Amino acid sequence: MFSLSLKEIRFYKMRYLLIGFILFFVASLVFIISGLAGGLSSDNASSIQNMDVHAFYLDKGAEGRIDRSRIDVSSNTFSPGIEPLNLQMRSLEKEGTDQTVDITVMAVQPDGFLMPNVTDGESFKSGDASVTADITLQKEGIEIGDRLYDEQFDKVFTVAGFTEQQTFSHTPAVFMNIDLWNDLVPENQKNKVNALVMVEDNQKLREIVKSEVEGGNWVSKDEVIGGIPGYQAEQSSLYMMLAFLIVIAVFVLAAFFFIMTIQKMNEFGVLKAIGAKNGFLIGSTLFQVLILSLVSIGTSVGFTALLPNLLPEDIPFVFDINLILKFSGVLLIVSLAGALVSAANIVKADPLTAMGRAQ
Incomplete structure (x- = not known):
């Protein structure tokens, strides 16, 4: 044959x-x-895809869209294995130029599991207005040490380093200290986050968060990715x-x-x-x-x-x-x-x- x-x-x-x-x-x-x-x-969605996490606690009315979710966490003590995440799309201006870059701010805890590895430069520091950006910003001429001006907050951020494969809704993610974010937002937005993130599945933690933070529910990482606009x-x-x-x-x-x-x-x-x-x-x-x-x-x-x-x-x-x-x-x-x-x-x-x- x-x-x-x-x-x-x-x-x-x-x-x-x-x-x-x-x-x-x-x-x-x-x-x-x-x-x-x-x-x-x-x-x-790489910023969410590359998070080594299990589930997100979002506002019930957000229907799985992390960008629409707002949760009041003033009564939450953030048990080990749970971290807050703030996320917002913004436009920043490179200081000294007319260049504007569209980015997604991700406010996280500096040493938490949501902070990605830095591939160039260093991570943002707790005591200043430094940020760590996705490396795709380099294609737009942004380098380590450049200063980015936020007109709405009237604040200048310094690029301390770069990370890789961290984009959201086709924009590079810029990571900053969540304490710095809380200092910048209006008073009625303080202690509010887009999501609480669980690193590993833990039924006890799920119940603790639900009892302390009302008006939300747990959704999987795939559901959050599917809820990104246009995905x-x-x-x-x-x-x-x-x-x-x-x-x-x-x-x-x-x-x-x-x-x-x-x-x-x-x-x-x-x-x-x-x-x-x-x-x-x-x-x-x-x-x-x-x-x-x-x-x-x-x-x-x-x-x-x-x-x-x-x-x-x-x-x-x-x-x-x-x-x-x-x-x-x-x-x-x-x-x-x-x-x-x-x-x-x-x-x-x-x-x-x-x-x-x-x-």
Whole structure:
């Protein structure tokens, strides 16, 4: 079986090469769209995605949207494993210039589990108005030591360092001391936070927070991510495109192999006349499809892995090998399923008719 399949591929090189190219392009398009979906997801929600936490306590009326949640925590003592988080989108002006940058302020405890690792410079300090920003601000010309002016608070913040993969709603996150935030906000906003965050699942802590802070409920991290403005719309649109691509791949590959088997009806009939069984011929065809699929999909995985080096820096793209392997498996199954459609033609091949044609 294997020998016959390989000999036929070598003999009809151009035919199989064209089918391989089609599968390569379809697979590459699937992988590229999945990478763009992952890139947009990260650019929209990486600050929440990268928090190593379990759940968020939000205002019931916020419907899972952390940016709309406001909780009064004046009566809460913040048990170990629970930390407050304040979050607000703002525009800051680089001091000495007319440049304005849109950012999301995240006010956290300096040494808490919500504070990300600093990759360049240092973390903000407790006693001054320093902040730690996502490194994407460097693309807008912001460097360590630069001063950012907040017109609403009439306050200047100094960039002390940078962190990575900390964005919210497509804006870089800027981390500051939550005590500094409370000093800046109006009196009626003091002791109010967007969320209380639990680092590990603990039913006792859940009940303590609910008893001390009324009007809220616990939601999962995935629900908070889904509540970020625009997140669901972006991801739903891209994954709908992926679904249609896979469906199209089924029909395209099924049509190609169906036409190919029709063209080989005479050959199948002759092989049956000399003793070949339907199972052998179907297995040989599936083996050809398996070889083509593995080579084409494997090549497209390699191409997609190199693609981030070719794309402009402002296009978010994430090469998630686990997701790519899942889609590779789906495409492989789709290819084999499409080839099985042609099995009916193989069964219909008539040895007597084929021998008559051969004469």
